[in-house]
Amino acid sequence: MPKLTEQDRALLRILQEDGRITNQELAERTGMSASVCWRRVRAMEEAGIISKYAAIPDPTAAGLNFQAIVHVSLARTSKDYVRTFMDEVRNRPEVLQCFAIAGTPDYHLLVMCEDLEAYNRFYTEFLFERSCVGQVSMHLIVNTLKSDMKLPV
Structure with missing residues (x-):
C-alpha cells in the first residue's frame, strides 16, 4: 500500500475510537461513499496497517489489580x-x-x-x-x- 492519504488517516482515527462503527457511518463521517470507504479500509487491512480489531477491557475492572x-x-x-x-x-x-x-x-x-x-x-x-x-x-x-x-x- 502506498503512503497513507489524509482519507486513510481519517479512517484510522475514527476506527481507533470505535472499531465497531458501521461502514455506512464511517463513510458519512469521512465524506466518502460507502464503497470507497470499504475499499480503503480493506486495503489497509490487507497491507497490515490495520492488524486487528479488539475490545480493550479496563484492567482493574477485569480483576488485574x-x-x-x-x-x-x-x-x-x-x-x-x-x-x-x-x-x-x-x-x-x-x-x-x-x-x-x-x-x-x-x-x-x-x-x-x-x-x-x-x-x-x-x-x-x-x-x-x-x-x-x-x-x-x-x-x-x-x-x-x-x-x-x-x-x-
Missing part, C-alpha cells in the same frame, strides 16, 4: 538465550507488552496479575526458573496516568 513494569537482564546475550526468552515470554498471559531495548536492562515487560500472590507465582515459577534470565527488578504501578494504544495518525 497488580500491575508492574519488570526489567529483565539476560544472563548472556547469546542467540540461544535471546530466542529462548523471547519464545517463552510471548506465551505468558501475564506479560501484556515486552520491549527489547538498547542498553541495560535488556527487556522491559508490562505485567498484569490478579494480585501480589499471582505475581510471585509468575516471578518464582517463570522468571526465576529461566536459566537465560540474569537479573530482574520490578516497579509497581501505583497509578496509570495514560494508557492508550491509539496511534497519532
Whole structure:
C-alpha cells in the first residue's frame, strides 16, 4: 500500500475510537461513499496497517489489580538465550507488552496479575526458573496516568 492519504488517516482515527462503527457511518463521517470507504479500509487491512480489531477491557475492572513494569537482564546475550526468552515470554498471559531495548536492562515487560500472590507465582515459577534470565527488578504501578494504544495518525 502506498503512503497513507489524509482519507486513510481519517479512517484510522475514527476506527481507533470505535472499531465497531458501521461502514455506512464511517463513510458519512469521512465524506466518502460507502464503497470507497470499504475499499480503503480493506486495503489497509490487507497491507497490515490495520492488524486487528479488539475490545480493550479496563484492567482493574477485569480483576488485574497488580500491575508492574519488570526489567529483565539476560544472563548472556547469546542467540540461544535471546530466542529462548523471547519464545517463552510471548506465551505468558501475564506479560501484556515486552520491549527489547538498547542498553541495560535488556527487556522491559508490562505485567498484569490478579494480585501480589499471582505475581510471585509468575516471578518464582517463570522468571526465576529461566536459566537465560540474569537479573530482574520490578516497579509497581501505583497509578496509570495514560494508557492508550491509539496511534497519532
